[in-house]
Amino acid sequence: MKRFLIGALAFIGAMSVLFMLGLIALIVMASTSRPSVPSNLVLEMDLSQPLPEHVSGDSLAGAFGEDPLTVRDVVDALEKAGEDSRVKSLVVRVGTSPGTPATTQELRDAVKAFRAKGKKAIAFTDSFGEEANGTSAYYFASAFDEIYMQPSGAVNIIGLAFETPFARDALAKLGVKPQFDKRYEFKNAVNSYTEQGYTGPHLEATERFAGSLFGQMVRGIAEGRGLTEDAVRALIDRAPLLAPEAVDGKLLNGLRYRDEVYAEQKKAAGDGAELLYVKKYLERAGRPHTTGETIALVYGVGEVARGKSGGSPFGEGAMGGDTVAAALRKASEDSRVKAIIFRVDSPGGSYVASDTVRREVQRAREAGKPVIATMGSYAASGGYYFAMEADKIVAQPGTLTGSIGVYTGKFVTNGFWEKLGVNFDTVALGRNATLASSDADYTPEQQARVDAELDRIYTDFTTRAASSRKMPLEKLQGLAKGRVWTGEDALENGLVDALGGYAKALELAKEAAKLPADARVRIEEYPRKKSPAEVLSSVLGETGDNSEDTSATTAVVTPWAPLVEATRVVHGLGVRLGVFAPERGSLYAPMPQTRW
Known part of the structure; x- marks a missing residue:
């Protein structure tokens, strides 16, 4: 009986090891196998969440093919696709902003570089914000050749705002005293705890920072849509804009549903054109800059x-x-x-x-x-x-x-x-x-x-x-x-x-x-x-x-x-x-x- 139990435990242990080795082998095989890229394709991206800058090398998600698309992934994919004759165009569903102002600009640059190589880029959205602010999402979309929106949507390019909470009085009520020192007056990291509102230097720096970002956004939209900066500022001050108003203001090329936009891009690409997500394309085609x-x-x-x-x-x-x-x-x-x-x-x-x-x-x-x-x-x-x-x-x-x-x-x-x-x-x-x-x-x-x-x-x-x-x-x-x-x-x-x-x-x-x-x-x-x-x-x-x-x-x-x-x-x-x-x-x- 004892020998039987020992043998059974040994068998179970061996099978467990074989199972884990098999699982690892399957993961490795899945990660190394690379399906081919279609001979005629429209590159597709669904931007429903802000993109992370980088994913840790220890991410377990990647072992199961779930690593999120990163900023560099998109930049690399569009650079590769710009030189790829199989890629006819890019269509992106813009659900939200790509992220921070700098992230948005990084991706705008990538889209413009893609277009500079003779490729067409189309942006589609159901709405640029519904109840929320859609300014950053539209700023990103303005880098595309054409922008389409669902007829029921709105263009909420209402500008930008910085909100800073100040909790000095709340902390005092709790019996908490912030005791912080800094070098010097513009170092505002702790002002939320030590003040009840903007100090003069804090307000000066924030207003200048916001003004610089707003100016960049206005210039980018004006350049992308062939408008003057004054016209863009006027549209922002009128927003939220109804769909027909946005078309009249030349912010949109037309009002269409998703199926119409995607079908048109496949038709323009030619017979047998297929849609392929940016991440899948990058996995199959590989990154640029791999030799030399x-x-x-x-x-x-x-x-x-x-x-x-x-x-x-x-x-x-x-x-x-x-x-x-x-x-x-x-x-x-x-x-x-x-x-x-x-x-x-x-x-x-x-x-x-x-x-x-x-x-x-x-x-x-x-x-x-x-x-x-x-x-x-x-x-x-x-x-x-x-x-x-x-x-x-x-x-x-x-x-x-x-x-x-x-x-x-x-x-x-x-x-x-x-x-x-x-x-x-x-x-x-x-x-x-x-x-x-x-x-x-x-x-x-x-x-x-x-x-x-x-x-x-x-x-x-x-x-x-x-x-x-x-x-x-x-x-x-x-x-x-x-x-x-x-x-x-x-x-x-x-x-x-x-x-x-x-x-x-x-x-x-x-x-x-x-x-x-x-x-x-x-x-x-x-x-x-x-x-x-x-x-x-x-x-x-x-x-x-x-x-x-x-x-x-x-x-x-x-x-x-x-x-x-x-x-x-x-x-x-x-x-x-x-x-x-x-x-x-x-x-x-x-x-x-x-x-x-």
């Missing part, structure tokens, strides 16, 4: 934290300074790599982690590897701190950048706990042992240390920024003080070198690497994205080592990772609300809620 000299692509996406990236198997976590630094180091040490494109999409975070990344950008350049930083939605505060070390900086006109400043502080919550009948007694050894305690204000000695820390960080930030931008310190300090800028204004002020996105960054990378403008190049991501089998193996409990091999530069993934990730998010919220002590010396620039 190697250009590395490194992502710095998310809030900056010390240590390794907090990658979740189901999405994107925090940007770990050690992870991104290791990727930059690996790319700079690879003899095949001629230049590095560093994609930054970060509002900042930890000063120490930002400096870890900045140092590796500096070392890459010292090793003879040019670094071109390309900014996504944000490259502000800590994000600007490590981007500024690059040879050249590219930003979209609508990128939020700058915010050269620092803040630190804590929430004093003893009044809140007193209301609940909770009292904390403390035994502390060391004069400043309670520096981060939420139970009491800073002592004069502690305040002096906080001020010294802020002054040191601000001096370091501005001095390095002035040096990297080859700008007199006095001029740089006039642009600093924590103030955010659009990419458009940053270019005018010398904080970035060019406007554009991936395509412009690649152009500058070739130039810096002394490659011909038309040279074929291979863009290789560092660290490389894990295969579906590797992701599944990680989830099943296999771990990476501490080496700098590109397959082991993210945090270990276990079946508990989703819970760990959720806990990290809750902890981050707790920091904001004062439940936990925040990182000291934060280089962070949150974006106010934008309605557009």
